[in-house]
Amino acid sequence: MDSETWVKTVPAAEARREAAGLTWLAAAPGGARVARVLGTQDGLVLERVRAGTPTAASARAFGAALARTHAAGAEGWGSPPPGTGGDGTLGAAVLPTPRRCPERWGDFYAGYRLLPYLRQARDAGILDAAATRLLERCAGRIADGGLDHDQPALVAGSATGVARVHGDLWSGNVLWASPDGEAVLIDPAAHGGHAETDLAMLHLFGLPHLEEVVRGYREVSPPADGWRERLPLHQLHPLAVHTVLFGAGYAGQLLAAARRVG
Structure with a gap:
């Protein structure tokens, strides 16, 4: 490949999933810039992004664009991008996808983003009985709908009320391109989820x-209102995945977040 491309060596199925997610995010009108997919042969082939320096102005522009990406919406809670064939990934973890999208965010988040990983951590001996009980009580509150909350304004006013989220938006997945530091x-x-998930991930590891x-x-x-206080709620999932991995x-960190959620 030439100097204008970058090849990520991954299995073919993973390359197709990631390409579908990137393409779906890129289709959001006025949304955040996404690395352009050039092919999926022998891995995922992307445009090469020349490194630049982030500025206050480029960061502010990224925030506005991210809001528009979220507002592009999704079919339902947990719905995958078209063309994925099912599951998405978060690092080395495979994210389960509902066969039928749950009606409420709490059902989706507890059932498909928390409990599968809490059980893996318990079975691996990473979480003891007391920690498992605390986390399962927290997941139960979420599943019961007691912690459901509104989306940001543009998403709340959309057709489904479900955001088009990146889903793994830590600082390492935000490149700053030359010459002006565009994100x-x-x-x-990527999946249909709550927009605060992406905001919480940015806060978890900084940007x-x-x-x-x-x-x-x-x-x-x-x-x-109250979105900053809900950051630990949305950080439970990535912390659970990191605990397993x-x-x-x-x-x-996972237990501290759960205590803050209550």
Whole structure:
């Protein structure tokens, strides 16, 4: 491949899933820039993004564009991008996809994003009985609908009320391109979800000029009141996945988030 391309060496099925997610995100009108898919032969072939330097202005523009990506919507809770053939991925973890989209966010989040990984962590001996009980009580509250909450304004006013989310929006999946530091997204676990999931992931591991990202987002699509207090709620899933993948080092963060959720 030439210097204008980048090849991610992954199995064919994973390349197709990721390509479908990138294409779906890229289709959002006025949304965040996404690395362009050039092919899926012998891995995932993407445009090469030349590294630039993020600025307050480019971060603010990214926040506004991300709000529009979310507002492009999805069919339902947990719905995968067209062409994925089913499951998405989050790092090395496969994300289960509902055969029928749940009617409420709490059902989806507890049943398809929390409990499968809590059980894996328990069965692997990473979580003891007391930790498992705490986390299962937390998941039960979520599943019962007691922690359901509104989407940001643009998503709340959309046809389905479900956001088109990146799903793994940590700082490593936000590239800053030359010459002006425009944000470019890679490596999604795209699905229909809650927009605050992406905001929470950005806060979990940090991002340059994060408050400018938030400012740009809020100018376009204000989140529902209390969204900052809900960050630990939306961070439960990535922390559970990291606990399964990387061990007990993340278990403490997971339990602390669960205590903050209550």
